Amino acid sequence: MKTSRRHFLLMSVSVGSSLVLSRTAFAADANTLSESDPQALGYKEDASKVDKAKYPQYAADQKCGTCSLFQGKATDAYGGCTLFGDKQVAARGWCSSYTNM
Numbered sequence: 001m002k003t004s005r006r007h008f009l010l011m012s013v014s015v016g017s018s019l020v021l022s023r024t025a026f027a028a029d030a031n032t033l034s035e036s037d038p039q040a041l042g043y044k045e046d047a048s049k050v051d052k053a054k055y056p057q058y059a060a061d062q063k064c065g066t067c068s069l070f071q072g073k074a075t076d077a078y079g080g081c082t083l084f085g086d087k088q089v090a091a092r093g094w095c096s097s098y099t100n101m
């Protein structure tokens, strides 16, 4: 009986943790700036994929994580941007409003 109860408790904790993690992941996706957003200013989640012909001002060392408008910490994978309200941008992303002043 003890083993069964222990097993039930472990399973409950495991399922509960999975639900919390999947809800967190979904919330992060829903709150991430989309590359296809018409207001995204050429945003790319991966700066290395920026169309260099369309955005000649792009330089290889530019990314959201080093942009003055990035609101996250240097170690964050995603963070806010003063241009995009509550949307998160990738630290390795880039848009045409990049600035580092």
Ligand code: SF4
Binding pocket: 043, 063, 064, 065, 067, 068, 069, 070, 071, 081, 082, 083, 089, 093, 094, 095, 096, 097, 098, 099
């Ligand atoms: S303004 Fe800066 S931080 Fe915001 S999306 Fe563009 S490059 Fe990234």
